[in-house]
Amino acid sequence: MQISELAHRANTTVKAVRYYERLGLITPERLPNGYRDYGEAHLRAVREIRDLTGIGIPARATAPFVECLDLGHQHGDDCVSSLASYRDSIREVDRLIELLHDRRARLVSRLNDSAERGFIQEDTMSDYTSIPDDLPVPTDDGAASPLPGMRMPPITLTASDGRSVDLTDLGAGRTILYLYPLTGRPGVDLPEGWDAIPGARGCTTEACDFRDHHDDLQAAGAARVWGLSSQSIDYQAEVVDRLRLPFAMLSDAGFRLADALLLPTFAAPGHPRLYSRLTLVIRDGVIEHAFYPIFPPNEHAQQVLEWLVRHPLDSD
CATH class of the missing domain: 3.40.30.10 (Glutaredoxin)
Structure with a gap:
């Protein structure tokens, strides 16, 4: 199939498919006329990458899942290497949450200082920022x-x-x-x-x-x-x-x-x-x-x- 059909069936864009190729995640065959030719295995891989990026795993980190599919497994996360990628992504999310929590606390503090400047502070004032x-x-x-x-x-x-x-x-x-x-x-x-x-x-x-x-x-x-x-x-x-x-x-x-x-x-x-x-x-x-x-x-x-x-x- 051509790249446009692949992108349509995978519910993604031609630009995304070409990006996956540049990352080495998929490698299409070449027809005698030089056009790319994609098969069902490429479709499975692109769908897997799309789903994984949708939950926050960068495309460049999806290689273990694609390789797992290439080995003949039904799911991209049937392999141990895929589970390790999940854990790495979760650790990264935890790190970002900690950073964002600290950033939010500092922003809230500065916002409260600014918002309440010039107002009489009340003991029972509600916190509208949370x-x-x-x-x-x-x-x-x-x-x-x-x-x-x-x-x-x-x-x-x-x-x-x-x-x-x-x-x-x-x-x-x-x-x-x-x-x-x-x-x-x-x-x-x-x-x-x-x-x-x-x-x-x-x-x-x-x-x-x-x-x-x-x-x-x-x-x-x-x-x-x-x-x-x-x-x-x-x-x-x-x-x-x-x-x-x-x-x-x-x-x-x-x-x-x-x-x-x-x-x-x-x-x-x-x-x-x-x-x-x-x-x-x-x-x-x-x-x-x-x-x-x-x-x-x-x-x-x-x-x-x-x-x-x-x-x-x-x-x-």
Whole structure:
């Protein structure tokens, strides 16, 4: 088979197959006319490499698995050398987790120092930069099921940077629009029982996750990222400044988008109506995909990034 057929059947790209060849993982036959010729064994190898890279094993480290298949085993990890590769990868992940944990602790410390500067410190102030381990997980009530394929309504909202944003004309490419209830603020208590409401807690951590992965999202095909809630434009501007967000926030205090698309909302003490957490992928004015429910919020930008990587624009 030709390289294009191999890539299609393996659910990967021609570029990836050529990269595997350069690494020496697969070696195609050559036809008399000089064209590469791939067989079923190459297909098995490429699928194995694709699956392994999908769980974080670099392509260059998949050689033991490919060799195991070449020896006639049914699975690439039937060989002892493959198990050793698993262990090496796990050790590397553990090392990275330790480094990231230390980095996060230092970032949180600096963020708290910055965010609380100028505010009166309260003994009972909530830590908005992390989420409790026992938060209730929201369930899918089907509220977002009708959204894919719907056109964005003709609504213009004000952004935190003062711009007027027409939701029907967001520009070329994909737009990530993430909706959330409200962000916490130093010195201001969250609504009573906030942590007990499934899907409520975590707006600040979600915003920070989109901030930290903003460049990655753009590299994966997101032309722009917007946050949206029913909080006032002044509140949104303060959040953007305090969290050092590289994107603007939209204010929809009248729930115009919720009413137009029948989006899910909920109530909390002191707040008769709030947006439920939901993210839209919008392309050419049409909702391409909806993330709902969202959990955990502090990893949601990474979930969006993974979706973008699996659904590149040039594959449509």
